[in-house]
Amino acid sequence: MRNSSRGAVDAFIVMDVMEAARAAEAAGRHIVHMEVGQPSSPAPAQARAVLAETMKTDPLGYTVALGLPALRARIARLYGEWYDVDLDPARVVVTPGSSGGFILAFTALFDAGDRVVAGRPGYPSYRQILKALNLEPVEVQASAENGYQLVPEDLAGLDYQGLMMASPANPTGTMLDRAQLGAMIGACQEAGAAFLSDEIYHGIEYDQRAVTALELSDDVCVINSFSKYFSMTGWRVGWLVVPEAQIRQVERLAQNFFICPPHAAQVAALAALDAREELDANLAVYKRNRALMLEGLPKAGFDRIAPPDGAFYVYADVSHLTSDSHAFAAEILDKAGVAVTPGLDFDPDRGKGTLRFSYAQGTAEIEEGLDRLRRFMAARG
Template structure:
């Protein structure tokens, strides 16, 4: 039997068919093809900081390698790192988080997988806002659950509110999965909105998973963690965004004390531990020198936002609510002076081919009016953002 005929007889698990392609990566591939053809493409598509880990963090990684501290850690993570994260919560938000409750994970994605493995059963429904990060619904389906996408308008800051919980909770609903600030919208839940939503879930005996990976990149106000509002909430965080360590694959969870043994058992069996070298490097993130760098970079992201949002509005993109975190703008294209304004996927491809600016259509992020929206990422240099706006202006006749 040939290898080809063998391949045709292999059947993948049914869950694979429920996972749609990650369309942002399709846009990345199309942009790469144009670059190889010699085009100057400005990427405003991928949600990855253009900054990388500071030297103090890189040096800590090298020291770990040369020092031979590269073997497995405890499944819950290095005790020193868990303590450092606890101290960071105390210093930045005045929260007293027992290091025992902190679970170090192989990125926020691994944290979300662990949370869904612990809490989502076959047939359980999990509410999440539409639009939201596409992988969240796939984490739920991977463990037999059913993601319920709840349309959230700009009046809701594109977030899940208590009224959504009241309206959409059924006998099959097990909990909610939200992000604040959010990808793709860059909007946070207000403290009152978050408090009321968590209270509505708690009243129904459900779980709440709150993704806070962009909370370090918050502008205009002091962020409020869900940990300050509900002792039973599970939060997800990461070293990828604020700490600029995307490829290092390191994140963490904060879980209720009673669930620590559950998460430890799952981590032991599913991941063994997070990358050891990355854990040792991350300890340096909490040094004053590194924190000064991260704060300067946060301010630079805010400078980019403050330029980009008014510029997009001037071009005819609808941005009804100012994004207050992360590095995304979720923009309505229906008022643009362009023949493809009713089809964000076709529009995005046209702008890539004609203006050489890569953005992401709304298809990835849900089913509530995706054709009307695109996502801009401003995780690229300020001067390149200015050039992108100039190119779009020429293309749109503004």
């Protein structure tokens, strides 16, 4: 059986690190997980209770392709609560996680061969999904001076049909303020390109509120998910907000690609939207963990970091410690029992000298991980 060239995408390195950590745990070791953006908290109790009750009487079959109308309406209302944006629920599309949203958005907006810009470092699946769809990822190195976020000058002279931005970003946690985001939307639209805003980490912010692209323009595509702030990674439910002109196109694609998002996950997601007290308690844990990381990582020797404005990651320059972040991460796992992600996932060039540390776990685990890292680096000399 032959393989397609479209399927020849790179492995997602963090998943390989997770597997190595799992194997170590299976062998009896205790591993501190700083490799993956996996909240330690479960889906909100209210969401789980509502789903359990629903399952007693509802067969949970197919829903319409765009998602449960009640969920779409509640997501639209969220934009009023968080951003003072009056959003038409018809523009909301419920998806099988943000990954399903990327597939729908890229397929609806671009033709084969179109060029889509994304910054480096950045979420690696942008690149791989684009490749698999016969689209051309155009990755542009963002500078540390700009918080590893692209600025309009970075787009000068580029030929592109789309631009993907994330704020807060993965792997850095840095954010764009209103003026910065507006400048990027303006530069993109001036070039006649589609602007896509990955807002999956909205809700996990510390000193300032994240800005949604919808505050600045209706002619944008927003991707979001219940995975991070709502602690529902494995439920595989997210959403798109698309311009009115794209609704029917996205609907036809969703009908054929996915039929519908998982019904059970949609029921839980609807209830999760009203679980603010529990979710904000989770945010308080991330805030405490962030403070511990910003204090503890430099003490351990990881002192070249981009302080995160949001999300739950710290991106560290370790080029003074290694020229092979993959081998360095493996050494840390083996000798310290801490799983971290090599930066190669996020930047195949500069990533040889970077690591990403996640602080999404419980505070006790973060404290233990930092202590292990400190002792590891002291022994390493």
